[in-house]
Amino acid sequence: MISELPLRWDSNATNKNIFLNLKEYALKESTAVVVAVHQPSSKIFHLFDRLLLLSDGQTAYFGPASCVVSHFEALGLNIAPNYNPADFILEQLKLEKTTLLAGWKSQTDSFQVQISSAKSDISDDFNGNHMSRGSSSESVAATWPTTVFTQIRVLAARNFREARPRMLSKLNWLQTLALAVMAGLVWFKTERSEVALPDLEGFMFFSSTYWMLFALFGALGSFPAERAVVEKERLSGAYRLSAYYLAKMIGEAPLVMVLPSVYLGVAYPLLGGTTSSFLGILFVQILSSLAAQSAGLFFGAALDLSASVTAAAIFTLGAQLLGGYLANNVPSYLRTLSLVYHAFRNMQLLEYSIGMQIMCSENSQFASCSNSTAANPIPIDVYELLNRGNDGGFYIPYWSHTIFLLGFFVFFRILGYVALRKSL
Numbered sequence: 001m002i003s004e005l006p007l008r009w010d011s012n013a014t015n016k017n018i019f020l021n022l023k024e025y026a027l028k029e030s031t032a033v034v035v036a037v038h039q040p041s042s043k044i045f046h047l048f049d050r051l052l053l054l055s056d057g058q059t060a061y062f063g064p065a066s067c068v069v070s071h072f073e074a075l076g077l078n079i080a081p082n083y084n085p086a087d088f089i090l091e092q093l094k095l096e097k098t099t100l101l102a103g104w105k106s107q108t109d110s111f112q113v114q115i116s117s118a119k120s121d122i123s124d125d126f127n128g129n130h131m132s133r134g135s136s137s138e139s140v141a142a143t144w145p146t147t148v149f150t151q152i153r154v155l156a157a158r159n160f161r162e163a164r165p166r167m168l169s170k171l172n173w174l175q176t177l178a179l180a181v182m183a184g185l186v187w188f189k190t191e192r193s194e195v196a197l198p199d200l201e202g203f204m205f206f207s208s209t210y211w212m213l214f215a216l217f218g219a220l221g222s223f224p225a226e227r228a229v230v231e232k233e234r235l236s237g238a239y240r241l242s243a244y245y246l247a248k249m250i251g252e253a254p255l256v257m258v259l260p261s262v263y264l265g266v267a268y269p270l271l272g273g274t275t276s277s278f279l280g281i282l283f284v285q286i287l288s289s290l291a292a293q294s295a296g297l298f299f300g301a302a303l304d305l306s307a308s309v310t311a312a313a314i315f316t317l318g319a320q321l322l323g324g325y326l327a328n329n330v331p332s333y334l335r336t337l338s339l340v341y342h343a344f345r346n347m348q349l350l351e352y353s354i355g356m357q358i359m360c361s362e363n364s365q366f367a368s369c370s371n372s373t374a375a376n377p378i379p380i381d382v383y384e385l386l387n388r389g390n391d392g393g394f395y396i397p398y399w400s401h402t403i404f405l406l407g408f409f410v411f412f413r414i415l416g417y418v419a420l421r422k423s424l
Contacts, residue, residue: 015040019047045086053100055093059108060100075103151243152250159251167218167255173262180263183207184270192272194361194369194380203271204281204347205325209340211260211285212292213316219296220308222248223420231424241424245417248297256293260285277355281347287405288343294412295339302419339408342401345386349398352382 019035026033037044048065061068068089069079077096079088093100146154187203190196230244264285268278295315299308322330323340335341352358357379360369368381386398 016043016047019044023047040086042084042086045084053089053093055097055101058101060093060097060104062104071103072100075099145238148240148243151239152247155239155244155247156251159248160255163222163252163255167252168258172259176259176263177266179210180266181270183263184267187267187271189270189272192356193359193377194364194366197358197385200271200351200358201325201344201348203267204351205323205340205344207264207267208285208288208343208347209320209323211263211289212319212339212343214259215256215289215293216296216312216316217309219293220300220312221305222252222297223300223423224305227424234424241421242417245420249413252293253290256289257286260289273351273355277351280350280354284343284346284350284402284405287402287409288339288346291339291405291408291412294409294416298412298416298419301416301423336404339405342404342408345398346401346405348386349401352385358385 022033022035025031035048045065050063051061051065051068052059053061053068061071063071069085072079072089072092075096077092077099079085183203183206187199190199190203192200230241233239234241234244261282264278264282268281296312299311299315302308303311319338319340320326322335322338323344324330324335324338325344359377360366360372360380361377362374364370364372364380366380366384368384369378372378
């Protein structure tokens with residue numbers, strides 16, 4: 001917010017109220033208020049947080065308002081006791097303009113040297129040569145203001161606070177609860193039988209696909225929204241980029257887990273199932289959501305927002321087509337490239353192995369149901385259920401689907417970090 005000359009020359013009380021309202025607005029809305037004034041009173045002057053002094057369009061000082069007097073004194077311009085700082089500053093800007101401009105230029109030149117040093121250190125850190133110029137504690141302290149663990153801890157806490165309103169907004173909560181109730185009612189108490197297999201697998205495919213899409217597209221705008229702030233803070237040498245990236249992963253991971261957990265906590269009991277299968281499917285859902293978020297972070301770091309949305313759409317649609325539910329004639333080796341496929345297969349494995357048994361139907365397609373009757377149905381063999389639709393070609397063990405999900409998670413996190421380094 002920018003306000004030019006908001007003061008009245010005939011009312012100091014009104015002026016003070018104006019400034020108090022502006023400060024209250026800035027704090028409430030978490031925004032910056034820029035005010036241009038010519039000759040404030042001492043009470044008004046002490047309400048400023050930061051101060052920019054201009055002389056003929058050139059900067060004579062920029063920094064905390066409480067430090068401007070000490071800055072002037074460092075240049076040999078001492079204020080008299082009980083003198084209005086605002087009047088003193090205005091007088092010195094007229095009388096000692098050359099001294100003030102030269103003093104500030106000297107200070108900014110020194111700061112530019114520090115920025116160049118920080119840039120060099122950041123480059124060295126990326127190449128694994130950070131701190132190679134010296135091993136003493138004084139050298140380390142001069143390069144980074146805090147340790148990497150402190151940077152990660154502080155940045156993770158900040159990222160958690162900033163991301164929580166966005167990721168756990170009231171609208172997202174409402175959407176999650178409404179979707180959970182609708183899904184639970186659509187698949188309410190689904191029968192564990194051969195006839196109802198498409199319904200049961202439909203729930204698993206829908207749930208895994210939706211929450212991966214939710215996590216992926218939610219992560220696309222994460223880096224673009226913070227890019228300007230991160231660039232500024234890195235140039236000042238505040239923290240390593242690796243610390244920022246790790247902190248972002250740590251800070252947002254719990255938030256990614258919340259909504260899928262709430263969804264399954266409501267929808268899965270309505271579907272009907274065991275506690276053990278619920279916990280297993282919940283683990284798979286969280287892992288697949290984190291892996292999908294990794295892909296979203298990579299696209300957001302590597303591309304602009306418009307291009308990243310397009311790339312994410314192609315990625316997710318391809319993953320769904322290769323997911324093993326919409327089409328059974330997809331070659332097995334192509335399915336392994338799909339994030340959806342591994343999450344869906346893991347859910348099938350858990351539901352069929354530790355969940356309620358799937359019973360045979362009349363005229364069953366499964367060999368293990370040859371002795372089943374309508375009066376006395378027997379459960380379908382788990383391996384027959386899992387191998388249904390297998391083309392007999394490329395085969396991977398059941399346990400490897402979790403390894404693939406972890407691989408997607410690590411692979412896209414590394415790509416995201418490399419892309420972020422190149423874009424900043």
